[in-house]
Amino acid sequence: MSKSIAGFSKLSKEEKINWIAKEYFSSPQEAISILKNYWNSDEKLQKLHDEFIENTISNFYIPLGVAPNFLINGKYNSIPMAIEESSVVAAASKAAKFWSTRGGFKATVINSEKIGQVHFIFKGDASKLELFFGQTKSKFYSNTESITKNMQKRGGGILDIELRNKTNLLPNYYQLHATFETKDSMGANFINSCLEQFAKTLKNEAQLYDLFSSAEKDIEVVMSILSNYVPNCIVRAEVSCPVDDLVEKHIENPKAFAERFVRAVQIAEVEPFRAVTHNKGIMNGIDAVVLATGNDFRAVEAGIHAYASRNGSYSSLSHAKIENGIFSFWLEVPMALGTVGGLTSLHPLVKLSLEMLENPSAQELMQFVAVAGLAQNFAALRSLTTTGIQDGHMKMHLNNILNQFEANDEERASIQKHFKHHVVSHSAVVEYIEILRRPV
Ligand code: MEV
Numbered sequence: 315m316s317k318s319i320a321g322f323s324k325l326s327k328e329e330k331i332n333w334i335a336k337e338y339f340s341s342p343q344e345a346i347s348i349l350k351n352y353w354n355s356d357e358k359l360q361k362l363h364d365e366f367i368e369n370t371i372s373n374f375y376i377p378l379g380v381a382p383n384f385l386i387n388g389k390y391n392s393i394p395m396a397i398e399e400s401s402v403v404a405a406a407s408k409a410a411k412f413w414s415t416r417g418g419f420k421a422t423v424i425n426s427e428k429i430g431q432v433h434f435i436f437k438g439d440a441s442k443l444e445l446f447f448g449q450t451k452s453k454f455y456s457n458t459e460s461i462t463k464n465m466q467k468r469g470g471g472i473l474d475i476e477l478r479n480k481t482n483l484l485p486n487y488y489q490l491h492a493t494f495e496t497k498d499s500m501g502a503n504f505i506n507s508c509l510e511q512f513a514k515t516l517k518n519e520a521q522l523y524d525l526f527s528s529a530e531k532d533i534e535v536v537m538s539i540l541s542n543y544v545p546n547c548i549v550r551a552e553v554s555c556p557v558d559d560l561v562e563k564h565i566e567n568p569k570a571f572a573e574r575f576v577r578a579v580q581i582a583e584v585e586p587f588r589a590v591t592h593n594k595g596i597m598n599g600i601d602a603v604v605l606a607t608g609n610d611f612r613a614v615e616a617g618i619h620a621y622a623s624r625n626g627s628y629s630s631l632s633h634a635k636i637e638n639g640i641f642s643f644w645l646e647v648p649m650a651l652g653t654v655g656g657l658t659s660l661h662p663l664v665k666l667s668l669e670m671l672e673n674p675s676a677q678e679l680m681q682f683v684a685v686a687g688l689a690q691n692f693a694a695l696r697s698l699t700t701t702g703i704q705d706g707h708m709k710m711h712l713n714n715i716l717n718q719f720e721a722n723d724e725e726r727a728s729i730q731k732h733f734k735h736h737v738v739s740h741s742a743v744v745e746y747i748e749i750l751r752r753p754v
Contacts, residue, residue, distance in 0.1 A: 323368055331371050348372075362660065378606060378663055379403035380670070384410040385418030386685050393686055394667035395602035400710035402598045405693035406686060412562065412696075416555040419688065421681035427473060427546040428650055430505040432490040432513045432538045438530035440479055443488065446526065447477040450519045454490070458511045465504055470495040472508060490516065493546075498676040500609065500652030502540055509538035542613040543620045544648045549677075551684035552644035553692070557636060564700040572641045574699045575634060579643075582630035589630050592691070593622055596631055596645065599690030603683045604649075607671070608657030608664030614649045614683075621648045632691050645688050651679050708738035715743045725750050 317337045322330065331349055335342035349372040354360040364370040381403050382392040393410075395403050413419055436443050454475050455462075462471045473493040480487040490512050494505050513535040520526060520533045560568035582592035597615060604611045622631050632645035653676050657664050668674065671682055697703045712733060716726055729746055736742065 327364065327371065330369060334371065359662070366657075366660075376605075378667070379602075381406035381410055381686070381689075383407065383414050384682075384685060384689070385414040386421055386681065388418065390414075391672075391682065392670055393603060393682055394606040394670050395599075395686065396606040396663075396667075397598065397602035399598060400714060401707045402602060402690065404710055405697075405706070406599055406602075406689045409689035409693040409696075413553050413555075413689070413692075416553070416559050419551055419553055419685045421549065421551045421685050423677040423680055424548040424550055424646070425546045426495060426677060428494045428496050428501050428505060428540065428544055429546075430492050430494060430509045430538070430540040432492075432509050432516060433536045434488055434490070434513070434516065435486045435534040435536060436488050436530065437486050437532075438527060440481070442525055442530065444477060446520065446523050450515070450523075451475060453519060454512050454515050457515045458508050461504070461507045461511060465496065468497045470497040470501075470504075475512065496650075496652075496676075498653045499655040500613075500650050500676070502610075502613075503655070505540040506538065509540070513538045542617045542650070544617055544650050545621055545624065547648050547650055548646050549649065549680040549684040550644060550646045551681065551688040552642065553688065554640055554642035557639055557641045560641060565696075571699065572636050575641075575643075575695055576636055578695050578699050579630060579632060579634040583633070584629070586628040589622065589628050592694075593619070593631050595694040596647075596687040596691045598694075599686035599688070600647070600649075600683050603679075603686045604651070606664070606667040607651070607653070607679060607683075608661050608667075609651050609679075610656075614651075617648050617650070632688065643688070643692060645684065645691065647684055647687065649680055649683065651676050651683065653679050704739075705737075709733070712738050712743065715740060719744070719747050721747065 319333060322333070325333065331346055332342075335345045335349075339345035352372045352375065354363065354373065360373075363373055376396055376398045379395050379397065379402075380392050381395055384391045384393050393406065395406065397403065455472060458472065465471050471494070473495055475490055475492045478489040478491045480489055490509075492505075492509065492512065494501060494508070496504055517533055517535060521531050523531065557568050557572045560571055565571045579592075582589045597618070600614060600618070601611045604614050618631065619628075622628055631647055632643065634641070634643040636642075652658060653668060653674055658668060659665065668679075671679065674682065694703065697706055712730070716729060721729065725747065728750060729743065732746060733743070
């Protein structure tokens, strides 16, 4: 049965909930009570969350965890991570601790350029368009002065505007391809406002350009929007140490471990099925910090995966080598992050996460995020190439199974004790719970 409603957004929150509950749930009262259970008792705080989006009916929690002991560029940090997957924070913490006694992580921002484009259709002589653009270029800057003034005070602004002929891809398709420096803001609003002004200037000035025919004067702007692909906004994170120093529990033979680890990375470099999962592990770390600090993880995801395919085949974001007895492991990823604007000063937990990171600049945040990604990748590959992933993963997942079966304290203690020495699997845990609950 299909259900539709007119004017849903105009209903009050209570009315929206009642409608949803009545239409979709076999037990409407129970649905309403679940939704309300997640409301915040602090009405002001709840209102803040209600107003982040349209049609808010409740809050959707995911845990905010902390991975301590991250030695980065010689300084210790605790990294906030918002994520629902059981083993991610534990893995990050483990990797942080491992590298803290082996020189720590090094992170650098290589460049910080953002991109935006005005996509337009010009039906006419390309050389005349080029001439027009050359003669009009300064107007694109001067007409955006009111938008760029504040950003310029902070050391940012428009870096360059180019005319790009894309008629080899689509007939009559051109772009204004602009680059920006947006300092500590992610820059989406700034860039989009500049682009929309460029589009107006483009259309207006074309109308006034004497050399254009009337068809040429009628430039059709299709859209003006930033690009989430930022291949010149790159952060690098790395670790390295003498191969012999890799020795630890489960790494009795460090040379064999290092070689197998490098082999695992090489497989992800050449084989897309593995590369996707390998990079997913990196994104476990990246997304969790991006989310905790109020940044747009969809934008970061889209840009990073495009970067992973930049050479024509989807490949690993991280790389590893052994040279002169030194093991090195690193990644370079593009990302546009902000530590001002957006949610950063609105969401109380985002503010708290940023304060935990000692209120970083956008470039410092890029470094934390990249390090979390590399740490996560190290932890995953370390497990995969030694014990296998399920051991640690299922131990962390055990709590989820216990919660699913509403195990009481006594059952939990007995189960935790038993599975210290037995392989955790869903069926093994269920079987064990059933034994415990069997009447004697
Ligand atoms: C699970 O969330 C992530 C891993 O699959 C990553 C990997 O295979 O490298 C463990």
